[in-house]
Amino acid sequence: MKLPESLIESRVWRSIVRHGIRATNRNRVMAVMESLVLHLHPARVRRRSLEASRTYFLGAISLILFAILTATGLLLMLYYHPSVPQAYDDMKELQFTVSNGMFLRNLHRWPAHAMVIVVFLHMLRVFYHRAYRPPREFNWVIGVVLLLLTLLLSYTGYLLPWDQLAFWAVSVGTNMVKAMPLLGPPIRFLLLGGNVVGENALLRFYVLHCVMLPLAIMFLVALHLWRVRKDGGLAGAGRTGRSERGEA
């Protein structure tokens, strides 16, 4: 399909896409420089990097799962009130009256479980491929923080159905925090917004789960991907960082 020249050269078009479409080297560079997505993604990818045994696509799968979770999470937010008797009733509404509500809930639940597993596997893959070595050591640190954020997202989401499982899991979890000397009790107080797992805790966990943690994870994922590119592309099995450096 070819767009008419007049459209491509129009002022409106050029204000959105600054470079032209002619296949010049300059335009190719501009396409990368000026695109948000391609800016994170390397301009060139070696065919070998796409082989399954190189990465098992674990990072990409995590990213896709995160996208699914964001989309279904937003839809779930339409049906959910973070208040004490209502939260559990909303689960029941999803189960019994919302069209495909259970499906929607499960589309959030299973990818959430999967994401935790996949992110772990991703970390193991990076570890066994020795991809944490310089120059990728900082990206490894970001990755560890991302793993923590994933676990925190999973944990905060656990409270939201407000059933017995949720209540006791969070009671146990926050009591474990309390066991920490000195800092334990104030951190628990901060997490729960009080001394009991109640309405305040639910609201805090809701805001953490739906706003703070996803924003943090989005920012760090962007940084993570960008660093992959900057640190020499995807690392594969049996390659140490240093021997690879010249090839990037």
Added chain:
Amino acid sequence: MSATGPSSHRLWLWFSVSSVVFLVVLAVSPIKDYFREYRRYQNEYRERLLHSAVSLKQLKQARASAVGVRQIWLPALDNHVDRCVSCHLGVEEPRMAGAPEPFRPHPRTPHTPGDLDRFGCVACHQGQGRATTVAEAHGRVRDWRSPILPVRYTEAACGRCHLGDTVPEASLLSEGRTLMTRVGCFGCHKVAGHEVWKSEAPDLAGLSQKTHPAWLAAWIRSPRSLRPSTWMPDFQLTAGEIDSVVAFLWSRPPRADLDLDSDSVAVVSKGDADRGKLLFSVSRCISCHTVEGKGNGSAPELSGVGSKVTRRWLVAFLADPQRFYPDTKMPRYGFSARDAADLADYMLQEFTDSSAPAPAPGLHSADRVVQAGEAIFRRAGCNGCHQIGGQSNGAAIGPELTGIADKPVGRLDFGRRSDLPRALPDWLAAKVTNPRSFRDGLKMPRFGFTEHETEALTMALLSMGRAPVPVAYQVPVREAAYTPPGRFGELVRRYRCMSCHQIGGTGGDLSTAPLTAEGSKVRESWLADYLRLPTTVRPILEERMIPLQMPDEQRAFIASFAENVLRDDRIPGEIFPAAPAPEEVERGRKLFHERYGCQACHMIGGKGGYYGPLLDGAGQRLKTGWIYSWLKGPQRWRADAREPDYGLDDADARALTAYVASIPPLTPPHGAATSAKPAIRPGVARERQP
């Protein structure tokens, strides 16, 4: 990117296969959504509506009914959402009578039809209101807190809003609640709202003045074999434990305020048993007590009492029971010391129990045994019901029962009882019947409840919800109980009028005559005379007003108080300023005998039924305003009145009143006033003698 090479092909293949798989998976959910259970029921109901339509309007309505979730939303009742009506579609549709479940209309109850949009379904039946599938809605799924109540226990739900002991039209629940109070559940179990429970069990101070140790031991061993009607349970103690408890109780000091050895009443010498027998029947003791099971049963059985109590104690007790037990229901008769001695000797002679142990001399036990006995006394929870000298340590040795009705089945301890269905009602019934069958070392004694009592108690327990219903739904216990004031109050307390009679809704239910509007009902002169010698008003009743032997001045005071204070302003005084016209009386007579057949229940001149009150001399007893008001709607004045409401118009009611008021007395009132003996009435002859 080029699309050649084996890895690309493989990727494309993966992509296509997984896309198809995802598509299929995605289709499952909408399909399941489409085939929800309630759709089938709604379609079937629609067919039934179409078939039963008898008018064009009904046909149009049936055609217009769309398939979809239906619900009753109750923001005021804890935000309940009951979707039961998505399948139970005919609950309010009389045309569905005879249809199978889930279409048939709800049976008639005090709240249905009519209050469905106030209570919904779950408030009474439990289950899961929000659910739209059969298993989930009925709560028959794992871990749902309140599965649907079996229909025989639905009454229990009435008790979540109706907080009083007596719940109208829920007889089994009311029975269960009354039973709980009587048998002493609250002595050991804490229940919110029953903190101020008062036990009917006697205070054990002064026990050594009242009975003898052998009798006490036999009693503790098996209370029911000495008195089948007692609520004292069998604690299943060993012989050694019983001896220790007896030793402990015997070691308590005697009551200092009851010095029976020098009491002027108690030391009266030998009485006249024959006179005592006469007194026993004239005083109508079996209006409350039973003798070998005969009698009313609201007070203890007397047949074994001669083997139980000491003579001194009995004589002093009969003279003034309230000195012994300040909260007793027994009135204080005006017995003289001689009366009491005669009555006591008759009872000691007549009411002996051959199976009871013979009196043994006093008991002196080692301190060690006494201490062991005290430990058992507390451990077994005896002090939950029995005080000793007004001291109670509030045993509360049982688990709290507040919210027992909402306890999830997963948290019940079934112990050894693998035979029981895993359901709360069955668990409760088994706990009540045989509490120690669950595991060893449990403390709850055995009450020996009948099957009916067990069901009633289970019902009462199932009504004890965890959280109170919203205030707007609560039917509270009457706030302030009526307390009779002043001198009237003193007399009411002395004669324990309210053990049997109700005033302002407070008091016992033994008497069929509440005194709330007594002054609007009866004539002052009749009342004063009646209190001197109560005669039979209702021949059918075994329980009769007892002759309290009041001094004249007290009778006159009570009659005058009733006349002036116990009034209901809705009841007119006299409706005939002059005597009624003879024609009106005659018309009333015809209405009475021919139109309404009142003689089927009421007796006049020894003829007629004996179900209702005698009407001889009704005009001397009742005020015409009362007769008239009563006839216009008996249930207005007593909800449980048996007299039918004929819906009389004013003229008929007036005529009947005129006739009833004109019925002459059997014996002229002047004659009765001068006669010292009780007048022989048809009912008196029927009274059973012990």
